Amino acid sequence: MKKIAVIDYGMGNLRSVAKALEHAAGKSAHVTVTSSHKEVTQADHVVFPGQGAAKDCMHQLAHHNLLEVVNEAWLSKPFLGICMGLQVLFDFSEENSGTACLSLIPGRVEAFDCNMRDSHAGNILKVPHMGWNHVKQQHSHPLWQGIDDGARFYFVHSYYAAPKNNDVVCGITEYGISFTSAIAKNNAFACQFHPEKSSKDGLRLLKNFIEWDGGL
Amino acid sequence: MLAKRIIPCLDVDNGRVVKGVQFVDIRDAGDPVEIARRYDKEGADEITFLDITASSDNRSTMIDVVEHVANEVFIPLTVGGGIRSVEDVRTMLNAGADKVGINTAAIFEPELVKRAAGKVGSQCIVVAIDAKQVSGEGEPLRWEVFTHGGRKPTGIDAVEWAQRMCRYGAGEILLTSMDRDGTKIGFDLALTRAVSRAVTIPVIASGGVGTLAHLAEGVLDGEADAVLAASIFHFGEYSIGEAKAFMAAKGIEMRM
Secondary structure (H helix, E strand, O other), X not given: OEEEEEEOOOOOOOHHHHHHHHHHHOOOEEEEEEOOHHHHHHOOEEEEOOOOOXXXXXXXXXXXXXXXXXXXXXXXXXXXXXXXXXHOOOOEEOOOOOEEOOOOOOEEEEXXXXXXXXXXXXXXXXXXXXXXXXXXXOOOOHHHOOOOOOOXXXXXXXXXXXXXXXXXXXXXXXXXXXXXXXXXXXXEEEEOOOHHHOHHHHHHHHHHHHHOOOOO | OOOOEEEEEEEEEOOEEOOOOOOOOOOOOOOHHHHHHHHHHHOOOOEEXXXXXXXXXXXXXXXXXXXXXXXXXXXXXXXXXXXXXXXXXXXXXXXXXXXXXXXXXXXXXXXXXXXXXXXXXXXXXXXXEEEEEOOOOOOOOOEEEEEOOOOEEEEEEHHHHHHHHHHOOOXXXXXXEOOOOXXXXXXXXXXXXXXXXXXXXXXXXXXXXXXXXXXXXXXXXXXXXXXXXXXXXXXXXXXXXXXXXXXXXXXXXXXX
16 A cells, blocks of 8 residues: 655645545555654655745744655655645745745746736736636646646645746646646656645546656 | 636535525435535535534534535535634634635624734635625715624725725635625625725625526626525526536636
8 A cells, every 4th residue: 555645844734635635545545644754754655735825834844854854755756746835846935025945946936916917808817816727738747647638726826936947847827927837847746726626637636646656 | 717616605504504405316405515525516616614503512513514525525615604713714724624704703803814814824714795785876886894694784894894804814705795695686796896896806706696697797797706606506496517507608717
């Protein structure tokens, strides 16, 4: 049975993520929500979720002594970042008057402009970007298996990642601008949307992740 | 493009869904889990639970409800009713809610919204506003915030209140017209539009839906980002799928 560790660093409720993983895995995996180094290190798959503000996230990661562990998992095993768990992988976030992040991927996290307008209707686009939006798959990936290109996933965020290099971009979404909604690099995948809240397609992505060996 | 959302709302009393949901193929029409699962299958974009339990002694049953639903239904869940403190917000989030609605408590203590958003993030905080038109005929339209199911005026202008709650960190506004609630004659579109234009956060229109055309009007004329309805879905008059197909045919971006 595969061991899946959901990294708990005190940034809110991880219950939904764990339950959705359990639901997607059936009997094939054991899911633990944990802040223990040992459990994360021993896990076969690591999920790095996150909500709230970037500065708090970075602070809590350091406080729980998890920076090294995240780094190691990122390099060594199937790794799934979700929402803030995608954003803090970058160098820097504009949130909280500027927050230095993990620098695992070159690039920045920027705020949506509050004056963006819908290109068709012309109305002001509300921030946070909240609800179901299309994700255009940029290339095939094991985690997209069985999911239609352009399928909708559930988003809720006010900041978005702007990677320096295009080769990590695995999904893009339109909201006033075209932004990176999923990234992939080697054994790691991260999404701005919430698969655990995205009904059937979200559960499929989680199932794909559980079955993924980290290769392409 | 971001889809407009359809949100069925369920009233929960002592852990049971009330106002009788009537799906022919549901065994237990009072079971929140079974109903939520059904709405997810039909394509609901989110589900809102309103705790109408009178006695605060029975609050813990609502926590059980949220836990059970969140264990099995993987779309966003909002819980409102009786939320009075940051602790209440946290309890509901820990039980599996994604967003928590604050209504009356925000009126008595506006700073609560600021504190709650600061602690759990704006994306988890929905401020529910019950508004009623107070302007007379021929006067410029004006709405006031009411409490106690629309019986007690607060003297607070509804549009200004929405703006203030937005500044205080609300992530979304759930706007109910108490003039229209239960009437089935459609949303108060002027109210919805006024609030939606006044804030930078999403607005959910509520109160008065009787037909599918009303849902579409809420988005097209009311400029709402989401529409909430209870009875037209519960009594099987329309399915969520039918509502979405109707709205999409009107040119509204929907998740099909």
